Amino acid sequence: MGRWRITIGGWVAGIIINSILCLLGFPLWLLDPFRGRLLNLVHRTWGYSIARLGCSLITVEGRSNIPAAGPVAFFANHASAFDIYLLAGVTPGHCAFLAKREVFYVPLVGLLMWLQGCIPIHRKNPRRALKSVATAVKRLHRGIRLIIFPEGTRSASGDVRPFKSGSLRIPSRGNAAVVPVSIAGTHRIMRKGSMLLFRGPVAVAYGRPHRPPPANAGPAEKAAFLETIRGEITATKHRLEAMLDTHPVP
Secondary structure, three states, X not given: OHXXXXXXXXXXXXXXXXXXXXXXHHHHHHHOOOOOHHHHHHHHHHHXXXXXXXXXXXXXXXXXXXXXXXXXXXXXXXXXXXHHHHHHHHOOOOXXXXXXXXXXXXXXXXXXXXXXXXXXXOOOOHHHHHHHHHHHHHHHHOOOEEEEOOOOOOOOOOOOOOOOHHHHHHHHHHOOEEEEEEEEOXXXXXXXXXXXXXXXXXXXXXXXXXXXXXXXXXXXXXXXXXXXXXXXXXXXXXXXXXXXXXXXXX
């Protein structure tokens, strides 16, 4: 019964927070449509507030590794819906996500994501997918930092799955530094395919930036780069998980 109280309470609180902050998004965007500073504040508050519904403790490492200037693409592992809220809340700067286009149809949330500069991915339409890549490169040049989940979907087991080769197109064409991001603990909070909420500690670590291979590089060079980033994310994730195991779960 306690688990259901946490789950129901979390969902109710999440819907309320979503509704209030997403409704604030459009008028604040109108006040500052070009720099988007007010909207970005709402976006980060939205992410952190919802993340705290499931995350009893949030530990963040390595923010100093994030480049102060220039285009940046964050490559993060993905095992829970809470990864999105967590990264929205703790990642500095104006950040936007690449997300499947169905998310943009969610009432209010889709509007907030669109205003923030998030980019819909059309998985079943290659031509529109290429347009999304071009849009993403333009976002990078505007100073918007992109958060990409190169696994393509959430990992059901929590392990870091192989990266999709297409995930490298945007940073390569946009000449963006790739920052590895390791997320640990969210898989225990809400698993893929489940609506149950389990509160617990989480951790995020930003690694040192890497310069991606050029867009015209061969497949072997691109695959080696992706495997290097994946290896760093996996190793750091395991370290973070060992650290989280020492924290008591409420």
